[in-house]
Amino acid sequence: MRAIAKTEAAPGHIVEIEVAEPVLGPDQVLLRVSGGGLCGTDLAIRRWDADIAAEYAPAFPHVLGHEFAGYIEALGAGVEGMTIGALAAVTPHLNCGRCYYCNNGRHALCTQRSIMGCHAPGGLAERIAVPADNVFVLPDGSDPQLAAVIEPLTVATHAVLERVPIGAGDVALVMGAGPVGLLHLLVARAAGAAAVIVAGVAADATRLALARQLGAITVDQDSEDLAAAVRRVAPRGADVAYDASGHPDALAAALPALRRGGRLGIVGYCHATAPFHSLPLALDEKELIGCRAYNRGTWVRSTTLAGALADELRQLVTHVLPFAEIDQAFTLLERRECMKVVVLPDD
Numbered sequence: 001m002r003a004i005a006k007t008e009a010a011p012g013h014i015v016e017i018e019v020a021e022p023v024l025g026p027d028q029v030l031l032r033v034s035g036g037g038l039c040g041t042d043l044a045i046r047r048w049d050a051d052i053a054a055e056y057a058p059a060f061p062h063v064l065g066h067e068f069a070g071y072i073e074a075l076g077a078g079v080e081g082m083t084i085g086a087l088a089a090v091t092p093h094l095n096c097g098r099c100y101y102c103n104n105g106r107h108a109l110c111t112q113r114s115i116m117g118c119h120a121p122g123g124l125a126e127r128i129a130v131p132a133d134n135v136f137v138l139p140d141g142s143d144p145q146l147a148a149v150i151e152p153l154t155v156a157t158h159a160v161l162e163r164v165p166i167g168a169g170d171v172a173l174v175m176g177a178g179p180v181g182l183l184h185l186l187v188a189r190a191a192g193a194a195a196v197i198v199a200g201v202a203a204d205a206t207r208l209a210l211a212r213q214l215g216a217i218t219v220d221q222d223s224e225d226l227a228a229a230v231r232r233v234a235p236r237g238a239d240v241a242y243d244a245s246g247h248p249d250a251l252a253a254a255l256p257a258l259r260r261g262g263r264l265g266i267v268g269y270c271h272a273t274a275p276f277h278s279l280p281l282a283l284d285e286k287e288l289i290g291c292r293a294y295n296r297g298t299w300v301r302s303t304t305l306a307g308a309l310a311d312e313l314r315q316l317v318t319h320v321l322p323f324a325e326i327d328q329a330f331t332l333l334e335r336r337e338c339m340k341v342v343v344l345p346d347d
């Protein structure tokens with residue numbers, strides 16, 4: 001069968017190749033992949049960043065894809081309660097299920113975790129066999145391409161509903177106008193935010209326009225002072241904020257825009273030192289909260305949300321390309337000329 005794989009431990013080398021068909025084991029589900037999303041993690045794998053290479057250390061050829069969905073084609077021994085032909089989203093996290101964190105429902109913090117598409121073979125293939133525990137069956141009529149964006153939607157769901165919960169009537173600030181930032185916008189609106197402010201830079205003009213279309217108030221930080229712009233909407237400052245940019249300057253920009261006692265979730269991974277003044281943080285009792293991926297329970301909420309947000313999610317999927325055009329998919333991603341790019345095994 002065909003798959004998108006990285007073939008060497010060096011920059012580049014991501015191609016469509018033939019790999020062996022998956023073998024369906026007990027307690028597993030065989031999926032016919034309907035599509036997979038690409039994100040910054042895939043770009044880092046493509047560049048073969050040193051930290052990624054050290055952490056993931058996959059076997060080559062390494063099949064990519066941690067954001068994917070598919071149709072259930074067969075059930076392994078011992079799997080019950082799932083219907084052949086149903087569309088399902090998949091959590092790519094292979095948790096140990098036994099550590100302190102797994103036992104306390106904090107799967108994001110599992111000490112023995114590996115991730116399909118990162119450490120283990122991923123879902124950018126015609127078929128994949130995955131543990132039945134990782135499968136979340138979607139309601140009838142779900143859109144197979146939108147199913148591929150449920151993984152990043154689950155990241156936003158974890159931050160907005162679980163780690164830094166937003167209250168009805170709150171004002172939220174989202175740093176970053178990429179797909180993850182706009183997914184935070186959608187979840188915050190669904191959770192009853194009075195207003196959501198999405199902050200970007202001049203280069204994000206197209207993305208900020210889409211954010212406005214999806215109901216955000218937007219700020220271009222290259223031409224406007226963020227804290228002042230936020231206070232025009234929320235005179236005390238934003239109640240909650242989420243950094244979906246991972247930019248080293250995001251914390252210093254967002255903290256003054258937060259009200260006293262406000263909470264800021266750090267979602268984007270910043271690989272540099274991010275300087276900010278700690279005194280206002282202490283005096284105003286603001287809180288910085290780490291947000292990592294999701295727990296298993298988060299998927300139950302996000303798969304339900306995906307149905308409610310179908311029309312909005314459709315606007316985030318700007319490109320759907322066949323596996324054969326994987327180079328083009330990565331070029332779009334690299335140039336940020338897209339929101340979400342979904343690739344499909346079909347021609």
Ligand SMILES: [Zn+2]
Pocket residue numbers: 038039040041042066067152
């Ligand atoms: Zn991703």
Ligand SMILES: [Zn+2]
Pocket residue numbers: 095096097098099100101102103109110111112113
């Ligand atoms: Zn664990």
